[in-house]
Amino acid sequence: MQIDWITVAAQIVNFLALVWILHRLLYRPVTRAMQRRAADIRDRFAEAERREALAVEEADRLRAQQRDVEAARAGVLAEAEAEAAALRARLEEEARAAVAARRAEWEDQLDREQAAFLADLRRGTAAHVARVARRVLDDLAGAALEEAVVDTFIGRLRALEGKPLDELRAEAVAAGGEMAVSSAFDLSDGMRARLCSALDRVHDAPRVGFDRDPALVCGIRLRIRGQTVQWTVDAYLDDLQNEVAAQIDRGARDRAAE
Secondary structure: OOOOHHHHHHHHHHHHHHHHHHHHHHHHHHHHHHHHHHHHHHHHHHHHHHHHHHHHHHHHHHHHHHHHHHHHHHHHHHHHHHHHHHHHHHHHHHHHHHHHHHHHHHHHHHHHHHHHHHHHHHHHHHHHHHHHHHHHHHHHOOHHHHHHHHHHHHHHHHHOOHHHHHHHHHHHHHOOOEEEEEEOOOOOHHHHHHHHHHHHHOOOOOEEEEEEOOOOOOOEEEEEOOEEEEEOHHHHHHHHHHHHHHHHHHHHHHHHHO
């Protein structure tokens, strides 16, 4: 049998071409697909391991968080119990204090009412004594008494010395010598002349205006701008009223002490 080397060579070439084509078009894509598949499987496995690790970590975190919550709950309960005990103690103390305050307020009110009653009694008694004395003086008022009042007031003017006199003179200068004399009764010409003469020591040329003021019980008042000098029986009656009130107060305190 004779071998056709050309045919053999052609078959070899065809076989090699087929192998190359298979490698090029089939084996290489399949290999690459298998490699990609293996890589994908490895990636998924790594992702699964990573997620498992995260799950374990999250579980640990949740357990730790649960322990913290339990500890916080126990702390809150303990704090609530302590606050409840403190609140109960505070409310009891406030209740006792309120009762004590109410009792003290009641006692103070009783004391105030008693003091007010005694004060009204004191003022009423003293005022009554003063009113009686004023009526007596009004009934007894006459020329002799009026002369005595004028003399007493002039004596007070002449007794002024030092700072009171300097202040009165300064006001008289600032007022241009104008001054007002008020009296509880009508002043005679002689009384006015004597008063003007006494006022010469306050100002060289006094310009005196006279008027009547019934509110001045048996008294005389000199007013120069903001300065006032006066003498009235009212002052003595006020002293009498205060003394009567003081006597009533002392008697009330002595009875309370007993």
